[in-house]
Amino acid sequence: MLTLVTGCRGRVGSALAALLHAGGHGVRAASRNPDQLSLPPGVPAVACDLGDPATFPAALAGVDSVFLYAEPSGIDAFLDAAGAAGVRHIVLLSSSAVLAPDAASNPIAASHHAVERALTASPLTATLLRPGAFAGNAYQWSQAFRSGRPVDLPYPHSGGSPIDETDIAKAALAVLTDERLQGAAYHLTGPESLTAAEQVAVLASASGTPVTVRTVSRDAWKQAVAPFVPEEIAEGLLSYWAATDGLPAEVTGETEKLTGRPARTFAAWAAENAAAFRP
Template sequence: MTVLITGARGQIGRAVLDRLHAAGRPVRAASARPSGLDVPAGVERVELALNRPDTFAASLAGVRQVFLYPEPAGIDAFVAAAEAAGVEHVVLLSSAAVLSPDAESDPLGSHHLLVERALTASALPATLLRPDAFASNALGWAHPIGAGLPVQLPYPDAVLAPIHPADVADVAVAALTGPALRGRAVTLTGGRRLTLREQVGVLSEVLGRPVPVETITRAEAERQLSRFMPAPMANSLLSFWATATTTPTPLADTTRTLLDTPERTFHQWAAEHAAAFTTA
């Protein structure tokens, strides 16, 4: 039963692909530029772009499950093509942002909500994985830390529950290989809450040197973030941090509650990626 992996270049998509392939499951890696995909030997690469319906039929032929990255452009046509191809289950990498009261107007929330609604309105059984903040978001601090500069934050005391990306991949694989999560919507977090300041402190401990935190204004943070993401997305992220300063992110399901395996910690993630923070 072939599993189509969309977003095969992404950290979660590639981890899911590797786990399924190692377990002997037939997988197909999809990308808008498949020739550039570096995949394990024996894994088929296929062209798939959600804004190009002409790529749907070949990518879905013989597929019974899909691991889907969220992209609202073309999602209705893709869902229809998946139904026609006989797909039996979709596991969507969504976001906890869909649970926000203003999800419909929030750029991040609405992006994922549109995909969720297209799936739930269809006949396709779907598992919706809604991770909250990723531990890997800390890579945004790699440059200042590597250069020996302070980490500048507008809301250093925002309380998050960062999840290791590998935990998300493990839950996705469980959803694709067993019945327990099929049809469920699951919010995912790490097992411990940490402020952004405490996350920087963990990195300082792992690196064995001080990493100062400097509080900046929201306007300055928006200016900085807008160099790397659309301004509406930057504003959405800042609002999330602002809310988490007064209303800590609640702990939700983890690998411990869903898979009976210990959650990976932020400290573990930091130790695994220490090299990313050692050069400017």
């Protein structure tokens, strides 16, 4: 079996490529800029831009399965090329946002929803991984930690169940290598619900860096993130946090079901990445 792993500059894709290789499975790492990848020795890299169909045939040649990021712009052409290449199974890195009733129009869910629809309408076997918030999203607060500023949160009591990206990669490994798990959808979460303020406290403890949380208005937060976050995404996030303010996040057992071990805690992730939150 040869698996094409797209998006190997990302934390999930790079971890999955390493896991497949370590397990003796054939793997080809893909990226828009394959020369910039850092891969284990023996893992070949190939150019694959999910928005550029011209890159698809060479990337897919001889491939049996694909780990796919949710880029809708070229999805129809990608599925046509995958079918022509003899691909049998695609694992999509989707999002739990597609479970919302407004997924088709929700700015956070829309791209994932569109790719899911295209996949499920195709003759290929599709497995959908729907993680919630990544533990690595906490890096957004690292600059505040390092500079001694408060962490600004518009909804500090919004609940989340952050999942370690390594667990997502392990879940993907499981569904790629075990046919019994294929063709289904899995809502992946971490093992516990934590508010945003609680996540900040966990990071402060792990890094030994004192920090305070400052509640800010929606507009103040939008203005602060404007250089990095498109307005429609910022509004989608704010709406989600407002809807979950004061509510615990859903915790599923899907991660453990696929990986065979409990999902890693946010505290474990924080301890492993504590250096990023120290001055």
